[in-house]
Amino acid sequence: MPEPETGKPDAPAKPAHPHTATLKRLEQSSGSLAAQAIARMDETLPWYRAMPPENRSWIGLVAQAGIAAFTEWFRQPDAPQAISTDVFGTAPRELTRAITLRQTVEMVRTTIEVMESAIDEVAAPGDESVLREALLVYAREIAFATAQVYAQAAEARGAWDARLESLVVNAVLSGEADEGAVSRAAALGWNSPEHVCVVLGTAPDGDSELTVEAIRRAARHAKLQVLTGVLGDRLVVIAGGRNDPLAVAKSLIGPFAQGPVVAGPVVPDLLAATRSAQAAAAGLKACTAWQDAPRPVLADDLLPERAIASDPSAREQLVEEIYRPLEEAGAALLETLSVYLEQASSLEGAARMLFVHPNTVRYRLRRVTDVTGWSPSDVRSAFTLRIALILGRLADGDPQL
Structure with missing residues (x-):
């Protein structure tokens, strides 16, 4: 079957x-x-x-x-x-x-x-x-x-470029900029401009990429080269191409959040940008002590606040750029400035204390302005000069200061 x-x-x-x-x-x-x-x-x-x-x-x-x-x-x-x-x-x-x-x-x-x-x-x-x-x-x-x-x-490529840029900005801000950072910047199109400064302020809330792109648009309009990034709550801009840090900061201020914006001094290249970044960071920290500070403001305009806030570079700068030149110009200038400031900026009061004519005091104060770049008759400048005198005397008494 x-x-x-x-x-x-x-x-x-x-x-x-x-x-x-x-x-x-x-x-x-x-x-x-x-x-x-x-x-x-x-x-x-x-x-x-x-x-x-x-x-x-x-x-x-x-x-x-x-x-x-x-x-x-x-x-x-x-x-x-x-x-x-x-x-x-x-x-x-x-x-x-x-x-x-x-x-x-x-x-x-x-x-x-x-x-x-x-x-x-x-x-x-x-x-x-x-x-x-x-x-x-x-x-x-x-x-x-x-x-x-x-x-x-x-x-x-955009993600990789953003990572490279962040590394460069962080290296400058932390004081670790080296030839490697310069090479990374070159890969991003940075062509080593002669004048470089760092601008610091508060980053706005929201997408940091949009903030960075807004900085780049502002930089293109101002014909500046920039390396930028958001580090924590700070917006950091390394700008090159102009020898006026205040003008640079004004042209880039739009994307910053409310609050102080500080521009560090101009330096010759990216390797030296750490000095500008540190000055700007110290200025941003000390800016709360000057409630009427302009926006943006130069880090060098915050020297007295930075010095009081224990910024060693600001103390050194005040002594070396104000006190020492006055000291070298003769004891009369230092004495006249000191008495004038102690006499509430009164020409007649200073003249009586010094036993000289008011015109002599007026002449010596003009010489102070010529030597230091700060005018004793201006309230803000007088404050800076007073702090410089104090720090200079302390430095003479203790060379470590």
């Missing part, structure tokens, strides 16, 4: 491709089409001819991959396919830096034109319109894929 059949039924046969003849001819022609595309590029694209052989070979591989991807797409137009991976995955990531988006579009256009011109030869009789329509749809998809590749490359 025969045994019953227990085997599984045969799987249904895979349906044949509706355009088998065209697909076969397309597969056979892919190599020659790629060669024609490369020859057309060499003939019509000057930038392609000028490229090094290695890059030309990568572009040739991309063209071949594009034609192969079209063949596979024509075979299964409804199957999910990552065209960007199929076509551009054959080339290294560096190729997006070697050729521009415009050049890539020209390369894709040339390859599509070669394929379009060969439709009558490649398509089986009666399939010309089908193949032409498929090529038009594929051209649209490859255009989207090209845009995606360059968008991803730009995004990755």
Whole structure:
């Protein structure tokens, strides 16, 4: 008695491709089409001819991959396919830096034109319109894929550039700037301007990337080079290209949040920018002591507050730039300034204490202004001069101060 059949039924046969003849001819022609595309590029694209052989070979591989991807797409137009991976995955990531988006579009256009011109030869009789329509749809998809590749490359490059910029800004602010920081800055387009200063203030709430971009727009408008970043609640800008730190700060002040904005002194290069950054940071810390301080304000205009707040560089600067020059100019200037300040800025009172004519006091005070750059008749300058005198006397009594 025969045994019953227990085997599984045969799987249904895979349906044949509706355009088998065209697909076969397309597969056979892919190599020659790629060669024609490369020859057309060499003939019509000057930038392609000028490229090094290695890059030309990568572009040739991309063209071949594009034609192969079209063949596979024509075979299964409804199957999910990552065209960007199929076509551009054959080339290294560096190729997006070697050729521009415009050049890539020209390369894709040339390859599509070669394929379009060969439709009558490649398509089986009666399939010309089908193949032409498929090529038009594929051209649209490859255009989207090209845009995606360059968008991803730009995004990755932007993230890497932001990290480099943050490293440079942090190195300057922390006093660790070295030749490595200079190299990183150069990679970001910093071309070593002669005049550099650092501007510090409070960062606004919200997306720090938008704040950084706003600083860059302001810098472009002011024709300044900048390296910038948000560190904690501080917005830090290293600006180059102008020998006026107050003008620099005014041109960049828009994106800063409410509160003091302090500009450090101008220094010659990025390696010296730490000095400007430290002065600006000390000024920002001490600015609360001067409630009527302008916005923005120079770090050097905050020397007395910084000195009181134990900033050693401010103390040294007041002694070396005010007290010592007065000391060298003669005892009469120091004595006259001291008495004038003690007499509530009264010419007559100082003259009586010094047993001289008021005009003599007036002359000596003009000499103080010439020597130091600070006018004793101005209230703010008088305060700075008084602190400088105190620090100078302390330094004479204790050389360590």
